[in-house]
Every structure is written in structure tokens, then in C-alpha cells.
Amino acid sequence: DVKVTQSSRYLVKRTGEKVFLECVQDMDHENMFWYRQDPGLGLRLIYFSYDVKMKEKGDIPEGYSVSREKKERFSLILESASTNQTSMYLCASSLGQGRNFYSYEQYFGPGTRLTVT
């Protein structure tokens, strides 16, 4: 089974702090994603990566950056946390190019509930 783990389930940070959220997947997946989920808004894509050191902005990248130095690890960085970044953060991975097919299904981690005070 694919396993996607996130470094923390709950995190409380102060306004202005630099915050690191870590995500690790153990299935050699090509693609990794960071979303935030807010009530009534669904999942919104922050950044995604299709290869090591490659990244693309999603729909709401402002205030965030990412790092993918190794294939299995994708980090989300909040440069200077603000209260409007209080949210549930979900990491996901997808296989991408398989032997005879392209796989789009995403496997999600358990989420990190971040509170910025």
C-alpha cells in the first residue's frame, strides 16, 4: 500500500514565524502535491512537483514556497505565517507514468491542521 506521511498532525505557530511542513511518500511516485482545505472551499492546490527539483505553482501559491530535493520528500514552507494561513494542509502523491499507462489517482497523507495565532 502507498503510504504518505506528514510530519505533524497538529501545529500551532505564531504570526511571522517560518513554518515547515514535511511530506514523505514511500512508493517512488513522480508527482507530489500540496493542498489546503477550508470549509466550503474544498481542496485548493498550492504547489505541485513532477520531478526532483521541479515545481509548479498551483492556484494559491502566494505566501508559500516548496522544496523537493529528493523524490520521496516534498516540503511546504510558509515564509512568514499569517492568521489567514490557518487551515488543514494535505499532501498527496501520484505515480505518474507507469509501465503501460499514466496514473492520475492521488494518495493523500493524513493532513496537518495548522493554527496561526
Place this chain on the structure above:
Amino acid sequence: SQKIEQNSEALNIQEGKTATLTCNYTNYSPAYLQWYRQDPGRGPVFLLLIRENEKEKRKERLKVTFDTTLKQSLFHITASQPADSATYLCALEAGGFKTIFGAGTRLFVKA
């Protein structure tokens, strides 16, 4: 830009009945569409993917339809059980391997 509409009101049904959830989109027809299940406090779990050239897909008690003319997908759970109670998310291809998600519909199945 593409918008996804899922019924924000919860769906309440009796055990044993068929639950039908709707996903409508507003712009271009996506190359594929996915359905996920999400339980409270957990990440979504993939259920089914249907491609634009497929009308219907089944997996055990689950059935998904995809009507590109109506710009709609229907997700059915037959013989529903209380364990099926969860939020169900619709997700559309948004270019390459990028996906956009709907806000989800909450399903409650009463015993």
C-alpha cells in the same frame, strides 16, 4: 476557469437505498474525472476514475457516470450502509496531471 459544483447540502438516506451524488462542471470537458471519499480528520481516499470516452464505470457497489453533454457526473452507491457515511469529493483533470477538487457532498446513511 473551470468550476466544479457539488451539492453543499448533506444527503440523508436510509440504509439499503441507493445514494446518488452529483458533480457539475462549467467549462471545458475534462479528460478524466475522479471521485474520492473523505472521512472527518483524514485525507481523501481515491475511489474511481472515469475517462471522457467512458460513459459508465463500476466498482463493487459504486457506479460513476460521465455525461460530457450535460457536463455532469453522477456517483451512485447501491445498497448503502452506515459505513458509507462520509464526504465524497469530485475531482477534474485541469491540465496534465493537475486536478481541481469540488468542495464535496456529505452523505449520511441511517441504519
